[in-house]
Amino acid sequence: MVAPPLTGAQEPRPAAEEGARPVTEPVLVERRGAVQVITINRPEAKNALDGAVAQAVAAAVDELDGSDELRAGVLTGAGGTFSAGMDLKAFLRGERPAIEGRGLCGITQTPPRKPLVAAVEGWALAGGFELVLACDLVVAGRSARFGVPEVTRSLVAAAGAALFLPRRVPYAVAMEMLLTGRPIDAERAAAVGLVNRVVDEGGALDAAVELAEVVAANGPLAVAATKEIARHTADWTAEEGWARQQELIEPVFSSEDAREGATAFAERRTPVWRGR
Template sequence: MADSILAETEKVLYDVEDHLAHVTINRPDKLNAMDSETYAALSAAWREFQADEDAWVAIVSGTGDRAFSAGADLEEAVEPGTVEWPEFWRTQEEQILNNGLEIWKPVIAAVDGYCLAGGTTLLLATDIRIAGESAEFGLSEVKRGILPGNGGTQRAARQLPYTAAMEILLTGDHVDAERAAEWGLVNRVVPDDEVMDTAEEFAARILSNGPLAVQAVKELAIRGRNMSLSDAMRLEESFQYHLLQSEDAKEGVTAFAEDREPNYQNQ
């Protein structure tokens, strides 16, 4: 792997098979809470996924069935009895999916158990979200006198109905999977033992499409939110022009004419 931190620690696992990457937070004894080393490894995993031309879709999850992630590991990030926050600030500085790193490949979240604080912030940076029936969500930072960093306040307000965003941000309370689905925080709620299978089914459906087109669609959808409609449509036209020059676009049309499944090469 290009990033040595991934080889040096097992706090984040990364592997790719058949164009599908699995990014796994691997601290089950800590409810997959993230200390500075975990954040660094997670950053390395996302950079690996971003650069790997053979990885077209990612699923992010946590080891075990108790938690996707309980957020930043405050026990290790803050020294009791002091007002020093050096390790906590390191968790805010890493270039990760929800903080500064632009990844236009689709990312699916597979959520078991607790998805709290930085876990929910990470969730908000994914594209498709599958939750188990017993999953719980929350941006609980205000209960500790801090705020949801790494984009938590901004993405919650943009992605959820205003009243829902204010409830989860201001109370810090947990919400169950059913409520999260009602708000649009997750796409599907499934039995706990079907979470990963469902996430992989979504991944397979995306992987059957042209990878360049999928990445272009994601980038346009995200960039266009901060543009006027006319400017966003001009950008869309530009992307379409370049996409039509690709081998994958030619393959897609040819496969349709020949009544067969396309064989995309990400070219």
């Protein structure tokens, strides 16, 4: 569950060079080539989400979308846990881990335009699980556990799980998770289609970066338009879907990158994308 939101987000910061920012920050942001890695850095609190984390994640995804060099992102947690959800101590101090109009950590209502991959080790619970649902792809270590325990405390998973989990997995599976509050493990999550890849414990981040690099190698305009269509298709009627898709793909098909893709194929070389 997420309580009433904060207002505003930090101004986007310039992308970091290779390597992480200082370890004292609640969120670390690292660049690995064209992939941005966002790490929730509160391992002593199981990466519980407070106001500082929310502001920093929102700033990081703004940076991701605003950079011509970054093509995809990875969201993870430090210390072997993805996130245990909202920090209740911070909540009692009046902090809220959400951004007005954008949702939890600035991504559950308005995910970034560019693809985001979750790299999950250990627990992804409550709000932490809802951050996973805000991502487009999920890589999990074998120890990962996914859960929506809100009903066990007479709360509602209001940051996206109740809305979006039934779209990501079969309805019966979603309802069992939502209504019992019991978690599922990585293998079960993969079997029901929530997780793309299960890897050895400790390997989720590297595998997620590898997957993000495959995405990042593709035409950025085409990737962004494809994500936009896929995200909204459940909300469109069939007729509306064709019309909205046409609006989104027309600039892509007429772009320099589209011509470059065809030319590179004909010349048997790697395309050079310019994002225009």
